[in-house]
Amino acid sequence: GQQLNQSPQSMFIQEGEDVSMNCTSSSIFNTWLWYKQDPGEGPVLLIALYKAGELTSNGRLTAQFGITRKDSFLNISASIPSDVGIYFCAGQPVGGGSQGNLIFGKGTKLSVKP
Amino acid sequence: DSGVTQTPKHLITATGQRVTLRCSPRSGDLSVYWYQQSLDQGLQFLIQYYNGEERAKGNILERFSAQQFPDLHSELNLSSLELGDSALYFCASRAGANYGYTFGSGTRLTVV
Numbered sequence: 205g206q207q208l209n210q211s212p213q214s215m216f217i218q219e220g221e222d223v224s225m226n227c228t229s230s231s232i233f234n235t236w237l238w239y240k241q242d243p244g245e246g247p248v249l250l251i252a253l254y255k256a257g258e259l260t261s262n263g264r265l266t267a268q269f270g271i272t273r274k275d276s277f278l279n280i281s282a283s284i285p286s287d288v289g290i291y292f293c294a295g296q297p298v299g300g301g302s303q304g305n306l307i308f309g310k311g312t313k314l315s316v317k318p
Numbered sequence: 319d320s321g322v323t324q325t326p327k328h329l330i331t332a333t334g335q336r337v338t339l340r341c342s343p344r345s346g347d348l349s350v351y352w353y354q355q356s357l358d359q360g361l362q363f364l365i366q367y368y369n370g371e372e373r374a375k376g377n378i379l380e381r382f383s384a385q386q387f388p389d390l391h392s393e394l395n396l397s398s399l400e401l402g403d404s405a406l407y408f409c410a411s412r413a414g415a416n417y418g419y420t421f422g423s424g425t426r427l428t429v430v
Contacts, residue, residue, distance in 0.1 A: 237418045246320065246408050246421030247361070254416070292361065294418070305374070305412075306419060310360040 210293050210309030216317040217287065223280040225312040227293035235296040236269050236276035237306070242289045250291075251278070273298075288314050321345065324409050324422035332430055336397040339425045343390055343411030349373070350392040351419060352384055355406040367392055399429045 210227045217223055227236070235254055239247035251262050253269035253276060260267055267278045276295070280287055293309040321344035331337055343350050352364040363376035367386035378384075381399075386392040396403060406426050410419035 235416070235418075239418075239421075244406075244424070244426070246322075246410075246423045248320070249418045249420070252418050296415075305366075305415070308361050308363075313358075 208293060208295060208307050208309040210312055212312055213310070214313040214315065216315050217283045218317045219284060221283050223283050223287070223314065224277065225291060225293075226275060226277045227295070227309045228275040229295060229297075229307075230274070232273045232298045233276075233295035234273070234298050235306075236267070237294040238265075238267050238276070238278045239292040239294060240289050241292065241311075247290075247292055283314075285316060288316055290314070320420050320422060322409060322411050322420050322422035324407075324425050326425060327423065328426050328428075330428045330430060331399060333399055333401060335399050335429075336395065337399065337427065339394040339396070339407050339409075339427075341392045341394070341409030341411075341422060343392070343409075344413070344420055347411035347413050347420070348390065349412040350386055350390070351410045351412070352378075352392070352394050353408040353410065355408060355424075356402075356404075361408070364394070396427070401429050403427065404429045 208227050238250045241247040251267040256273045257271045258269040264281045290311045292311045294306045323342040325340045348369045350367045353361045364378040365384050366374040370386050381397050384394045406424045408424045410421045
């Protein structure tokens with residue numbers, strides 16, 4: 205079935221650092237979404253992207269819909285401790301998906317550097 | 319508050335038992351999705367309903383079943399519970415094909 209490859213799987217951040225993560229697919233997508241999940245809570249939508257090349261910001265977060273329509277990137281600038289959590293990408297394949305429309309990546313876990 | 323309501327928030331039960339998890343979607347959303355998330359794992363899609371009808375099925379065990387009622391709330395039934403069924407169960411709803419999912423805060427199921 206269709207899959208999203210999300211990387212990195214985990215990363216450690218120090219306050220003030222910029223963070224980047226991405227998702228790639230072998231299929232073309234017409235929607236890309238980025239979610240954040242805090243421990244014990246449900247994922248919350250951060251940014252939605254609907255057009256190839258689209259660049260959208262939400263505060264310190266910036267996401268881009270890749271021009272090939274097969275990838276998306278999320279950047280967090282000047283990270284703060286509350287950025288810790290799991291970030292999921294999700295995409296809707298052209299023509300719909302078999303698993304309830306959206307395909308989710310496996311997540312990128314952001315932790316604070318010890 | 320996301321507008322998607324899940325009850326109960328926590329559930330502890332013994333192996334072999336049966337439980338029912340409930341979800342009320344956001345007002346006006348016709349689609350409901352159920353996901354399972356085990357410790358430090360991703361979101362595993364279980365099943366989707368749209369306006370009362372099953373639309374898509376993921377890796378849902380035969381011991382699990384779901385339904386969506388005329389008032390659009392949905393229930394996920396888990397039976398013959400095993401220790402490995404311990405997980406967070408999320409419900410999400412969607413306004414339409416061009417919108418993202420809105421997730422509830424989940425039900426944490428612990429099977430002992």
